[in-house]
Amino acid sequence: xxxxxxxxxxxxxxxxxxxxxxxxxxxxxxxxxxxxxxxxxxxxxxxxxxxxxxxxxxxxxxxxxxxxxxxxxxxxxxxxxxxxxxxxxxxxxxxxxxxxxxxxxxxxxxxxxxxxxxxxxxxxxxxxxxxxxxxxxxxxxxxxxxxxxxxxxxxxxxxxxxxxxxxxxxxxxxxxxxxxxxxxxxxxxxxxxxxxxxxxxxxxxxxxxxxxxxxxxxxxxxxxxxxxxxxxxxxxxxxxxxxxxxxxxxxxxxxxxxxxxxxxxxxxxxxxxxxxxxxxxxxxxxxxxxxxxxxxxxxxxxxxxxxxxxxxxxxxxxxxxxxxxxxx
Numbered sequence: 001x002x003x004x005x006x007x008x009x010x011x012x013x014x015x016x017x018x019x020x021x022x023x024x025x026x027x028x029x030x031x032x033x034x035x036x037x038x039x040x041x042x043x044x045x046x047x048x049x050x051x052x053x054x055x056x057x058x059x060x061x062x063x064x065x066x067x068x069x070x071x072x073x074x075x076x077x078x079x080x081x082x083x084x085x086x087x088x089x090x091x092x093x094x095x096x097x098x099x100x101x102x103x104x105x106x107x108x109x110x111x112x113x114x115x116x117x118x119x120x121x122x123x124x125x126x127x128x129x130x131x132x133x134x135x136x137x138x139x140x141x142x143x144x145x146x147x148x149x150x151x152x153x154x155x156x157x158x159x160x161x162x163x164x165x166x167x168x169x170x171x172x173x174x175x176x177x178x179x180x181x182x183x184x185x186x187x188x189x190x191x192x193x194x195x196x197x198x199x200x201x202x203x204x205x206x207x208x209x210x211x212x213x214x215x216x217x218x219x220x221x222x223x224x225x226x227x228x229x230x231x232x233x234x235x236x237x238x239x240x241x242x243x244x245x246x247x248x249x250x251x252x253x254x255x256x257x258x259x260x261x262x263x264x265x266x267x268x269x270x271x272x273x274x275x276x277x278x279x280x281x282x283x284x285x286x287x288x289x290x291x292x293x294x295x296x297x298x299x300x301x302x303x304x305x306x307x308x309x310x311x312x313x314x315x316x317x318x319x320x321x322x323x324x325x326x327x328x
Contacts, residue, residue, distance in 0.1 A: 001054040004047060006077050012098060013079075015040070018138055024052045024092040034138065038318065052094060059083035072182075073166060082166045097166070104150035104171050105143060111275045112313060113304075119258070119279055120144075124151045127200075129257030130220045132207070134232040140264035140275045141229040142168050145203055149174060149227070158200035158225075163190045165205055179205075191215040195222070204228040213245035220255040234301050234326070235259040235280045236288060252289055259285065261301050263322055265314040274314050276304050302326035 012020055012033055019034035029049050031042040056063060059072030061083075071084035080099040085092065107120045123131060133141040146169045153160055153173030160174035165187070167176050177194070179185060188211050191204060195218075207213050207228045219226045232238040238259050242252065261278040278301035280288055287295045294300060302323050308314045 001051060002076070004051055005054070005058070008047060009076060009079055009081070009098060018098060020096040020098070022052055022055075022092075022094040022096070024049050024094075025090065052092065055083050055094065055096065056085060061085060080166075099166055099168050104146040104169055107147050107151050110140075110144055110147055111277065113277065116277045116279065119281065120148055121151070123148050123258070124155055126225050126257065128220065128223055128225055130216065130226045130228070130255045131258045131260065132238055132256070133227070133229045133260045133262065134235065134238040135229075135262045135264075136231060136233075138264065139262050140273070141262065142205070144260070144262065144275065145227050145229065146171060149201070149203060152201055159198065160201040160203070161194055161197060161199040162203035163187065163194055163205055164203070174201075187212050188215070191219070195219060199224060201225045202227070206230070207242075207245075210245040213242060213247050217247060217251050217255055232261070234261045235278060236292065236294065239288060239292070249289055253286065256285060256289070257281070263301065263305060263319070265305075265308070265319050268312055268315045274308060276301065276308050276314070278304060300326070 008020065015033050015035050017033040017035050021032040021034065021039065023030040027049055029047055029052055031044060031047060033040045033042060058074045059082075060074070061070045061072050062068070067087050069084070069086045071082060073080065073082045075081070082097040082099060083094060084097075085094045087093075108117055110120065111117065133145055135141050149160055149162065150171055150173055152158060153171070162174065162176045163179065164176060165179035167178050170176065177190060179187060179190060187204070187206070187208065191212065192215075194202060202219055202224050204212065204216055204226065205228070207216055207230045216226055216228055230238055230241055232241050238261065239252070243249075259280045263276050264273055265276065267274050278299075284295050284298055305319050305323050309319055
């Protein structure tokens with residue numbers, strides 16, 4: 001079984017796959033790869049339902065409680081992976097996330113927009129505030145944050161601590177803590193413990209509920225520079241999600257430094273990737289908080305994606321779909 005696992009992961013890496021999706025139904029194991037071009041169905045007869053059972057064993061899931069949603073991790077051929085499972089009646093589904101073993105990118109490698117890069121470099125010198133990165137899954141949020149954290153670690157003596165689930169990009173320049181819900185080390189518990197370790201800069205991997213959102217605000221108000229991510233379409237939707245979590249406008253006015261909304265697309269060569277950013281800072285951010293809309297002169301994400309297409313920097317059908325979604 002281990003050889004089958006290695007061959008599948010190596011196959012996925014050749015496809016530049018970030019996640020492997022499994023559906024086990026009617027004694028057949030269906031497999032799809034999450035590639036830069038979307039989900040790709042894999043037609044195969046090599047990996048059977050017994051292989052799915054092996055993944056649950058490999059990830060150290062509780063096999064005595066099969067109907068509870070679970071996740072676990074393992075390393076195969078020096079490649080860290082996380083496996084999550086949900087079982088519903090006669091269908092078992094799972095996602096194998098292949099975690100990055102590459103070092104953090106440099107800020108100047110993130111995109112070709114010099115204005116954006118200049119803003120990111122300015123984040124490196126901040127000492128307090130809240131910067132939120134928003135976008136869907138696989139939009140490059142974690143990569144962007146780690147590029148900035150890596151730059152901070154090289155240019156200052158500040159203590160940086162991250163709380164992540166999972167740790168996707170490892171960096172020896174700062175302390176990275178892995179969420180482990182089986183051991184009771186949740187985001188909620190982790191944030192409480194993290195604040196006792198005298199950090200200067202904090203990265204909370206995902207702002208996923210009301211408690212986490214309030215702890216993020218608390219960390220800012222106690223003098224920390226805080227980075228976090230949130231699943232939202234754009235900057236305005238990010239603000240709305242924070243309001244839904246019970247965060248008040250005056251709290252954001254006192255803490256929020258910037259919102260970075262982003263998308264990640266394939267470059268023209270089909271190998272490299274280009275990230276497109278929308279950034280709200282300072283006066284624009286204050287306007288958005290007060291009036292719940294962008295300033296008239298603000299250039300939003302949809303226009304920036306259109307420009308990247310016009311300049312032939314990206315080649316991605318998803319980009320056209322995203323542009324249409326902003327118009328709805």
